[in-house]
Amino acid sequence: MLKDITLGQYFPGHTLAHRLDPRTKLLAVVLYIVALFCAKGVVTYAIVMAALATCILVSRVKLRALTRGLKAVYVIVIFTAVMNMFFTGGTPVADVWLLRHITFEGLRTAVFMVLRIIMLIMGTFLLTYTTSPIALTDGLENALSPLKKLHVPVHELAMMMSIALRFIPTLIEETDKIMSAQKARGADFESGSIFKRAKALVPILVPLFISAFRRADELATAMECRCYHGGDGRTALHVLHYKAADYLVMIGFVVLTVGVIVLARMGF
Amino acid sequence: MATMIETKDLTFTYPAEEGREEMPALRNVNLSVEKGSFVVVLGHNGSGKSTLAKHMNAVLLPTGGALYVEGMDTADEAVLLEIRRRVGMVFQNPDNQIVANVVEEDVAFAPENLGIPSDEIRRRVDDALAAVGMENFTRHAPHLLSGGQKQRIAIAGVIAMEPECIVLDEATAMLDPVGRREVLASAHRLNRERGITVVLITHHMPEAVNADRVVVMNDGYLVMDGTPREIFARVGELRAIGLAAPDTVELMDHLNKSGWDLPLEAITVEECADAIYNALAAEEK
Numbered sequence: 148m149l150k151d152i153t154l155g156q157y158f159p160g161h162t163l164a165h166r167l168d169p170r171t172k173l174l175a176v177v178l179y180i181v182a183l184f185c186a187k188g189v190v191t192y193a194i195v196m197a198a199l200a201t202c203i204l205v206s207r208v209k210l211r212a213l214t215r216g217l218k219a220v221y222v223i224v225i226f227t228a229v230m231n232m233f234f235t236g237g238t239p240v241a242d243v244w245l246l247r248h249i250t251f252e253g254l255r256t257a258v259f260m261v262l263r264i265i266m267l268i269m270g271t272f273l274l275t276y277t278t279s280p281i282a283l284t285d286g287l288e289n290a291l292s293p294l295k296k297l298h299v300p301v302h303e304l305a306m307m308m309s310i311a312l313r314f315i316p317t318l319i320e321e322t323d324k325i326m327s328a329q330k331a332r333g334a335d336f337e338s339g340s341i342f343k344r345a346k347a348l349v350p351i352l353v354p355l356f357i358s359a360f361r362r363a364d365e366l367a368t369a370m371e372c373r374c375y376h377g378g379d380g381r382t383a384l385h386v387l388h389y390k391a392a393d394y395l396v397m398i399g400f401v402v403l404t405v406g407v408i409v410l411a412r413m414g415f
Numbered sequence: 416m417a418t419m420i421e422t423k424d425l426t427f428t429y430p431a432e433e434g435r436e437e438m439p440a441l442r443n444v445n446l447s448v449e450k451g452s453f454v455v456v457l458g459h460n461g462s463g464k465s466t467l468a469k470h471m472n473a474v475l476l477p478t479g480g481a482l483y484v485e486g487m488d489t490a491d492e493a494v495l496l497e498i499r500r501r502v503g504m505v506f507q508n509p510d511n512q513i514v515a516n517v518v519e520e521d522v523a524f525a526p527e528n529l530g531i532p533s534d535e536i537r538r539r540v541d542d543a544l545a546a547v548g549m550e551n552f553t554r555h556a557p558h559l560l561s562g563g564q565k566q567r568i569a570i571a572g573v574i575a576m577e578p579e580c581i582v583l584d585e586a587t588a589m590l591d592p593v594g595r596r597e598v599l600a601s602a603h604r605l606n607r608e609r610g611i612t613v614v615l616i617t618h619h620m621p622e623a624v625n626a627d628r629v630v631v632m633n634d635g636y637l638v639m640d641g642t643p644r645e646i647f648a649r650v651g652e653l654r655a656i657g658l659a660a661p662d663t664v665e666l667m668d669h670l671n672k673s674g675w676d677l678p679l680e681a682i683t684v685e686e687c688a689d690a691i692y693n694a695l696a697a698e699e700k
C-alpha cells in the first residue's frame with residue numbers, strides 16, 4: 148500500500164527532459180498549467196494535449212508510471228465528473244429517468260474537467276519524474292530568490308523541502324517496520340469499520356512521530372556539525388546555468404500558452 | 416608534539432528536568448589529544464562519552480572549565496565555524512546525518528556551507544569519496560546503501576571539510592561486523608595516510624586494540640588514560656566500572672586465576688596464542 152506513494156519520485160535518465168535546467172522546467176510547467184486552464188474548446192485542448200504527449204515522448208517516462216500517479220485522485224475525478232454531468236444546465240440527453248438530469252452541456256464539461264485534472268496531474272508528475280528533488284529545490288530556490296528581498300525565507304523553505312524529500316523513503320521504511328511489528332502483536336489494519344481502522348492507525352502514528360522528532364533533532368545537530376549556518380554565503384556543487392535548449396523550450400512554452408489563450412478567446 | 420584538543424577541568428551539567436537533581440555529565444575532565452594520534456574513548460552507557468564528544472566541536476559549551484581546539488577556545492563565538500571545520504563529527508545513526516538524497520550532494524553539503532567555489536567542491540567531493548572507497552557511488556541514493564556504506568558517506572561528508580580531526584561517536588554501533596570493519600578501516604587509513612587525528616568512541620573493545628591511546632570514562636570522570644596494553648592489563652578495574660576487556664585478555668585473566676602466569680599485555684589474538692603456547696611449552700619442561 149505504501150509502495151503506491153509516488154510523490155517526489157524521480158526516474159533518472161539522460162533525455163532532453165532530464166537535462167533541462169530545473170528553472171526552465173518549472174517555468175514550462177507553470178505556463179502549461181496556465182494554458183490548460185485557459186483551454187476551452189476541442190482545438191485548444193487538443194493543442195495542450197499534443198504538447199503534453201510530446202513532453203512524455205521526449206522524456207521516455209513510461210505511461211504506466213504516470214497513470215499510477217492518478218490512482219490517488221480517481222475519487223476526485225469521478226466526483227467532479229458526476230457533479231458536472233448532473234448540475235450543468237442545458238438540454239437533457241433523453242427524457243427518461245436519470246438521464247433527464249444529464250445535459251449535453253454537462254457531459255461536455257464533465258469530459259473537459261476530467262481531462263483537465265488528468266492532464267494537470269500528468270504534467271506536474273512529469274516534472275518530478277524527470278527532475279531530481281535536489282535539482283528541483285535548487286531551481287525553486289533560485290527562481291524565487293528575488294522574494295528574499297521581501298523577507299520571504301526562500302532558502303529555509305527550499306532546505307525544508309529537500310530534507311522532507313530526503314526523509315520520505317526513510318519514513319516509509321520505518322512505517323512498514325512499525326506496521327509489521329504491530330501486526331505481529333495481532334493488530335489488524337485491514338478489516339472493520341472505517342473508525343476501527345482509523346483507530347488501529349494510532350499505534351503506528353505515535354511511534355512514527357516520536358521517531359521523526361528524534362531524527363529531526365539528530366539531523367539538526369549533524370547539520371550544525373557540518374558548518375550549516377543558514378543560506379548566507381552558501382555555494383553550490385552544481386551551479387545552474389541556462390543552455391540553448393533551455394531558451395528554445397521556454398520560447399516554445401510561451402508560444403504554446405499565448406497561442407492557447409488567443410485561440411480560446413476566439414472561441415476554439 | 417602539538418596538541419589537537421585540550422580540556423582544562425571540563426565540567427558540564429545538562430539542564431535538569433523539573434523535580435530532578437542536576438547531575439554533572441562531565442566532571443573536571445583533563446585530557447589532551449595529540450595531533451595525528453588515534454584515541455579511543457571507552458565507558459559504559461551514560462558515562463559522558465557523547466557529552467565529551469559534543470564539546471570537541473562546540474555543539475555543547477562547557478558549564479565549567481574550558482576546551483581548546485588547537486588553542487582556540489570553543490566558547491569563543493567568533494571561531495565557531497573554524498572549530499567545526501577542523502573537528503568533524505560522525506554520529507551513530509547514519510540515516511539521521513545524511514542530508515541529501517544523492518551521495519555527492521550530501522558530501523558537498525559541508526563545503527557548500529563553507530562557501531567554497533564549485534570546482535573546488537567538486538575536487539573535494541571526489542577526493543573524500545575516494546578516501547573512504549566510495550568513489551563508485553557518486554550518483555547513488557543513500558537510502559539504498561548498506562549501513563557501512565552510509566556511514567562511510569557520512570565520514571566522506573566530514574572529510575570534505577578537510578578537517579584536522581574526526582570524532583566518531585559510536586559510529587559503528589548500528590552496523591553488522593562487515594560494516595564495522597569497513598568503517599574502522601577507513602578511520603585507520605585516514606589517520607595513517609593523511610595524519611588526521613581520530614577520536615573514536617566505542618563500546619566495542621576490539622576496536623581499541625589498535626589505538627595509540629585509550630581513555631576510559633566513568634560517571635563523568637576520566638578514570639584511566641594510557642596505551643591499550645596498559646589499560647587492558649587492568650582487567651579488574653575495568654570490570655568494576657562495567658566494562659569487559661577484549662576476549663583475549665579476559666581469557667588470560669581467567670587462566671591466571673586458575674594458577675597460570677600469563678602476561679596481560681598480550682592483547683591481539685596472535686600475541687595471546689603465543690603467550691599461551693609459550694606457557695604450555697614451559698610447563699612441558
Ligand SMILES: Nc1ncnc2c1ncn2[C@@H]1O[C@H](COP(=O)(O)OP(=O)(O)OP(=O)(O)O)[C@@H](O)[C@H]1O
Pocket residue numbers: 429430440458459460461462463464465466467585
Ligand atoms: N540531552 C540531555 N539532557 C539531559 N541529560 C542528558 C542529555 N544527554 C545525556 N544526558 C545525561 O548525561 C549523562 C551522560 O550521557 P552521554 O550521552 O554523554 O553518555 P554516553 O557515555 O555517550 O552513553 P552511551 O554509551 O549510552 O552513548 C547521562 O547520565 C545522560 O542521562
Ligand SMILES: [Mg+2]
Pocket residue numbers: 464465466584585
Ligand atoms: Mg553516546
